[in-house]
Amino acid sequence: MPSTKNHEIFLYRHRKHQLPVEICQHHPTRNVDIFCRECITPICSKCCTMKEHKGHEFDDLEDIYAEKYALWQGEFSKIQKYFLPTSKDLKTDIEEDATEIKKIMESIRTSMKVEAESLKNLVDEVTSEKIEHTHTMEKSLLKKLKSQEKTYDDYITYLWKMSDDFQEYLSITNQKLLFQxxxxxxxxxxxxxxxxxxVFTAGKFNKDDAIKLLGKVNVPNTEPEKRKIQSMEAVTTHMKPTEKKLEQSREKSNMKQTLSLSSSLTKVREYNAPGVYNAWHVSVDKSGRLWASDGIGNLVQTDLQGNLLQNIQTSVGFGYHTATQDGGLIYTDKDKNVIYRITPDQQITEFIKTGGWTPISVHSSRINGDILVGMIKTREAKVTRYSKAGKEIQNIQRDNKGQELYECPHCITENANGDICTSDYSKYAVVVVNKSGQHRFPYKGQGSGFRTYGICTDVLGHILVCDTFSKSVHLLDQDGGFLSFLLSSQQGIERPRGLCVDDENNLYVGQCFPKTVTVYKYLQ
Incomplete structure (x- = not known):
């Protein structure tokens, strides 16, 4: 209808579920509908005005409940649509194999009897022994299949229990249990x-060597074929597009994680970057050579010993250079609205023209080589994705409510799950969207002050961001949850500005004063 043509719509089963009603203990006329981050407790809107919550940050409890509900609904859906049907198919496969084994073994026994009949007077005893042997083999095979059948019976029982658990969680009406x-x-x-x-191998008749003449039964020296378990992606291919998109958005990276956070931080080495007044932004190429830039447009490259290799004069910028997959570098010129590329053989070429938009940050994807560029124009800001050939692919500017996502995206990176993580200097926040450009969450620090600067991610999906207010480096999980202050003044960090992680999972931290780049090992 004309009156609703511009309204946001979605499937009814994907709606935000209503928060269960609970009366506030302190204000009986109010319902609990807000979550206090500092106190980690649900409260009502009137509680926000109490001195106990002064200066605290709050979340909409309904949003948290909807997120949890969607998560549980998604897991419940996986059981019903994938795990149970696939397990039942595997059990059916086992039953069919058991029937086939019986047919094959019976056929073998028949063949042995036919062969033995012509030598009956000579091989009755031998034939009886070999037939008995086939029964033993059959029992062993069927016992193994019965064990496999029990394995899936147990697993299906477990899945039904999990299904019941999720149904119980989905029906939870007590909010406090929701967080436990x-x-x-x-x-x-x-x-x-x-x-x-x-396989039955027939023998030749020979009175003097009856045992050798009669065929024997053995199991071929063949590696058992694993039963094919259909992937969840293949199953969800047949879903409706809206359902498939929802399922994929909830999936996390399945990358095998062989690393974990170390219990301690180790300093590996330190550079006193020549040719720059401070290390506002840092990049490391595949050969381990360091690129560093300062606040007045100096961009330098050093070798592993800190010796100056190149010095390029650029326009003033923030996170405006990035190492590429092929060992080169890309950097922006905000005065000319141009993005330049330096090839591995040190050739500088004009790569992308951004028109009326001023490029202030850039990142080369380690996933597919795409180029992510943070741009501003008057009072607008956006993130644009280009292919590694320089073709514009995507523009990210507003959330699904039409609100501007960015003000000054001065540093940008990409996480292992495809999320685009932007350090926005003017919003005092880290803004994270998924690879489709849908807003996921903001991160606004711990406590009252937070001033974002350099940002990077690692292979485990952690987000690392400099906070110039607290002079520290915050470590977050890929969903924006605060894990720790990875670096602070206790480790000798004074003014952290630039961050990057190399292929060896070393963390490079550039500082304003002193103008050093320090390398740390924080994963093991």
């Missing part, structure tokens, strides 16, 4: 192998 449950993870489907049926 950790997200349950579904155990993977057990793997089993298909049986390798014995």
């Amino acid at each position: 449950f950790k997200t349950l993870k579904i155990q993977p489907i057990p793997e089993t192998t298909k049986p390798v049926p014995p």
Whole structure:
């Protein structure tokens, strides 16, 4: 209808579920509808005005409830749409294999009897022994298949229990319980192998060597074939586009994580970057050479020993250079609205013209080589994605409510799950959107002050960001949860500005004063 043509719509089953009603203990006329981050407790709107919560940051409890509900609904859906049907299919496969094994073994026994009949007077005893042997083999194979069948019976029982648990969680009406449950993870489907049926090898009749003449039964020396477990992606291919998009948005990176956070921070080395007045932004190429820039347009490259290799004069900028997958560098010129590329053989070429938009930050994706550029124009700001060939692919500027996402995206990076993480100097926040450009969350620091600067991510999905207000480096998980102050003045950090992580998972921290770049090992 004309009156609703511009309204935001979505599937009814994907709606935000209503927050269960709970009366505030302190204000009986109010319902609890706000979550205090500092106190980690749900409160009502009137509680926000109390001195106990003065200066605290709050979240909409309804948003938290909806997020949790969607998560549980998604896991419940996976059980119903993937884990249970796939497990039942595997069990059916086992039953069919058992039937086939019986047919094969019966056929072998028949062949042995036919062959033995012509030598009956000579091989009755031998034939009886070998037939008994086939029964033993059959029992062993069927016992193995029965064990596999029990494995899936147990797993299906476990899935039904998980399904009941999720249904129970989805029906939770007590908000406090909502925050006590950790997200349950579904155990993977057990793997089993298909049986390798014995093969009967016929023998030749010989009175003097009856045992050798009669055929024998053995299992071929063949590696058992693993049963094929259809991937969840293949199953969800048949979903409706809206359902598939929702499921994919909830999936996390399945990258095998062989690293973890170290219990201690180790300083690896330190550079006194030549040719710059301070180290506002740092990049490291594949060869381990360091690029550093200051606040007046000096961009320099050093070798592993800190010796100056190149010095390029650019326009003043923030996070305006990035190492590329091929060992080169890309940097922006905000005065000319141009992005330049330096090839591995040190050739500088004009790469992208940004027209009326001023490029102030850039990042080369480690996932696919795409180029992410933070831009501003008058009072507007956006993030634009280009292919590694320089073709414009995507523009990210507003959230789904039409609100501006950025004001000054002065440093930008990409996380392992495809999220675009931007350090916005004017918003005093880290702004994170997914790879489709949908707003995920902001991070506004710990406490009253937060001034973002350099930002980077690592292979585990952590987000690392400089806070010039507290003179520290914050470590976040990929969902914006604060983990720790990774670096602070206690480690000798005074004014952290630039951050990057190299291919060896070393963290480079550039400082304003003194103008050093310090390398740390924080993963093990």
